[in-house]
Amino acid sequence: MTDPIAFSGSRLDRAAVERRDAAWLESHRKHPASRYLPMWKLDPLVKLGEKRSLAWARWELFDDVEISHEPILLGVDEGVAHFAVDVSQLQSPLDELGLEGVARFEELRAIGGEISGEEIAVVAHARSLADWHQRHRHCAVCGAISIVILGGIQRRCPDCSAEHFPRTDPVAIAPVVRGDRCLLGRGPGWPDTMYSALAGFVEPGETLEEAVRREVREESGVVIGAVRYLRSQPWPFPSSLMLGCVADAETEELEIDHTELADARWFSLEEIRLALAGEPAPLFIPPPFAIAHHLIQAWAEGRERGRRGP
Ligand SMILES: [Zn+2]
16 A cells, blocks of 8 residues: 555654643744744645745744734654644735745645645644634633644633643545445545545444444445454544545445435446556546545455455
8 A cells, every 4th residue: 555645644743742841832933943834724835836845934924914823833853843824814815925926825635746745744734733723712611712732732721721632533434345346435426437435424432343334334225244444544624534444245235325425336346446547447436645545456456354255
């Protein structure tokens, strides 16, 4: 499998010890060597030009604008602190920051093939945290406005002292297999021939394996036996953790829940192999930046136990 998978593999050390030291944080927030990644409405600043890369800035960039969100410490690389700065309150950020013609804010999905995997991972981290801060300004216990602590990986309520942690929502995702056939589904609004692994949020009080069995049963009517965990992927839209499995079907008859899926179909191993190879096939599957691609590929290549089981 491709390693690291998309949205993971950041070089930054998340600085768990340093971020607990208020003096360290304060000095690095103003340190001339520290680097700041402006984010506008969750989109990172990217340099213009042939070779695209993130447009890290010095703090002076923000001298003439008012920043209403505290910089988020993403981590440290070779002693240099790296922060994300949410500038969403600016109406015309490129103009106000003097960046017209130099850089622009770009949606993460649009720059996936243009900037390095390590930088994509940094943006994924920054995007999930910025989204969490935007949505969780108020204490969930008493409603007061909470404050950012530990460089942005927690918030604390000044009134009731409750501490709040960034959300990461677990999602179970699994191609469903039986012998040489694989069950995949198509979500509402997807292209006609695009099929992927079935997926759904893990609910409170269930294991990953139970979540896979429940989701597949609810969406397709198929009963699942063994569930094998393969790998995971952070999914920063806004902040999920995809938990990738392969699920063994015990039944084949489909009873599709059309509120969840536009369609679900059993495909042959040959059809899946053609789709993975980019050959003419009755389906196409998600590209390699999605964990579904790797899970389906692992099954098709026989790299996970059980494909040819009874
Ligand atoms: Zn509170």
